[in-house]
Amino acid sequence: MVKPPSGSARPASQKVPRMTDPLSRRTLLAGLGVGAAVVAGQGAAQALQRGAAAPMSPMLPARMRGLNLELAPGSLSPAIARELAGWGVNTVRINFSTDLAAGTSPERRMIRPSRADPLAPYRTNLAMLKQFTAECAQLGVGVMLAANGIYGRDTVRLDDSSGRSFRIGVGDSLMQFWTAIARELRDDPAIFAYDVLNEPNYTFRREADGAVWYEQLLPEAIRRIRAINPTIWLAVMPWPWGFARRYGSMPVIDDPAILYTFHNYSPHNYTHQGVGAQPRQGSYPGRLREFDSEPYSQWGRASLAASMQPAFDFARRHNVRMMASEFGVTRWAPGRDRWIADMVSILEANGVDWLFHTYNTWNGWNPSFAPDAPEVAIHPTLFGGVHSPGHRTLLRHWQLNQRW
Template identity: 30%
Template sequence: MMIMKYLFLIGWLLLTFAAGAEEWKLDDCSRLLPEKIVRVTVPAESGERGCVGARQTVDLRPWRQMPVTFSIRARAENVSRPAEAWNGVKFMLHFRDSNGRDFWYNPGNLYGSFDWRELSFMVLVPEEAESGELWIGLQDCAGTAEFAIDSLKIAPLFSRGSDIAAQYRPAVAARPARRGVMSPSGDFTETTVADLAGWGGNLLRFQIVRNWGETNTDRDLEEYSRWLDGRLDHLAQVLQWAKKYHIAVAVDLHSPPGGRRKNGDMAMFYEPDYADFYVQCWERIARRFNGNAQIYGYDLINEPMQSARSAENYWQLQERAARAIRQIDPDTPIIFAANQWDSPEAFHYLPASELTDIIYQVHMYVPLEFTHQGVFGPGEAQTYPGEIGGRHYDREALRKILQPVRDFQLRHGAQIYVGEFSAAVWAPGAEQYLADCIDIFEEYRWDWSYHAFREWEGWSVEHAGEAPGSLVPSSDNPRKQALLRGFQKNR
């Protein structure tokens, strides 16, 4: 662990890059101050349109397939609030991939007045990336912003993972494949478990969850502790039902102490009090359920997100929690999660653990324009298979998206668990998307759980409809049939 940490620090120091003032190209609304500060001013009478400031070209080739942070110090004065959250004070990278698709990365919700502070964002640089353009300035707003260009840093967020082999005890290596669903987010009855067994499912990912989609929650640790105890009481009952119906249970701490920040990052990656309490929570769970044969694995973090450096990153905190669990429960497998919301691309840099019986989790919602269409608001319908977001998607495209996970599996001999995958009820071709995903999971011998079972109607295979707000109960439909065909392999 310490060797890996030092290698990470050495790599960061060697690869950190800062640009000089001569590399920035300024437009008419910006000027370079003697202190190497670029000041950008847009008067209100300009109409608050467009993007102005300074820009420079960045060579992306050294950073391919690496998570890279871009940071700069800036301040703002009376910047008007833009119509879109991604505009305002602008610190942005723009580039195109080999298919001609455009990508933009930048922090959002930057307006008003604030003193000097660091602005940052993270990019996982594509394998085909050549160069990009970095922008600083103001977009679709009025006011003044200043940027300390000598403070610009471009640095790898994490080191690449090692090539150590994953280790599994014979009892874990020989376990039968598991195929199932995410649980309802609230309480549920024995009927829920019995119906899942009747469908042929043999895995339930039990969500310990609240405040989903909200920010700055779960900050009161005493209150969080009382809530957690209540959920663990319910889990104890669910495990009894699971034993009766021969269903394995992944214990998923879906809502961690400290919650998420506005940018989606988990607070516990930056605030030690929440990190320590998180480890204590897993010690509590392990003490209570140590030796319970129905537990498929301790699912450490749901969809971690970390976009800036910290003293203990998303992987190191999971490793600490896992080692604490192993002091109490030496036998139950432990499930590690990839960064960037459990994305397939984060497996490019996900390390393998030296601990025994570690399962690695991925979630599959790519392309998001298809799987989540209509979930966050109205938009143009996207059909699978077909052209989505300027790219053709079919089974082979999905296979390519999942290739980093497959490479990780082969490189480490690791067990893979697809903790979530889905497509909205009304998404045209959802049944084919689910079938193609399941076929790939089966080909690679990955365990999987569909999101979700009797949770929200928009993901339900027991509902049908062509748009949000028009769903009706459905006892049989193509999406449900795709799922049931997958469950048949359990028999």
């Protein structure tokens, strides 16, 4: 996704307090007869829960490999689910938004959530989601649902380092969203995880550290979800924007079913060329800039791996499950196929789950379209007709997957 210049990470040597709270899941599970401990990762979570009164979180496949899906009319059809399964995809992540933000609103206007219907802004997308997940459940495809363009998020000012507009625009809406969604979808057999908020951010300023997110909104959102669904996996990412290099300031969350995630589009100016006003220039590998504000440097496999190393180190240090929940490059970027191959090989070498961004809606990211193919907003299938090397790389790895 399009991102601003990133903030610099807090030094890894600086101590970061664990995120704890009297109403954390540790307390919740203790009330059910489960011992309290800070644990993470699939093995630890399931070991904690075996023989306990609480039900286990869903068993994760040995490796999750798949892609992201954006919302548009027909984008979550059962036919799309069958296409995914045919490729071997075992996991999809859906960036869930209001009907208006997704262009699916019949009224073409924003509908406010209410106490009587807190999901009013999402009803068209919710109906489409349920049809899609019903098919996924039959096909063995797991679904991660991410809060993305939720009600009020478009009011957040990205130059507000205090976080006030973020807290006001997103805070109550996020809590209302997850409380209602957790109740609505609690028994959906395909949905194994909730991604608490896609790319949390509220400022371009480098010195801001995301305290409003880490200390206020994220813990509260987790409490709201756990009060309704104590076993679903929860995906979280660093502030801001999910940058892997911000894992130096990421807290370890006191909950046994957490997936730690990050997004990687490095170098950003290269991967996003042709998106909005970003010029189409630069080839990978080569001398490229991460952002306009940063100097040119040589980018190749080694520097690409270094851009994600803080996330890899965090996963090893804390023995947690790590996922690259978004990575992608525009299909016309010179060297695109090499970038995709390097990204996948690095993630595989580090035992990281991954989800490519993306094959549906706008086809600018889709490597199965020719570089010079017309840009379209909606395509009836995921496959654009071209078996490019980048597409074949993804397909080859998807076909290694185990089903849910």
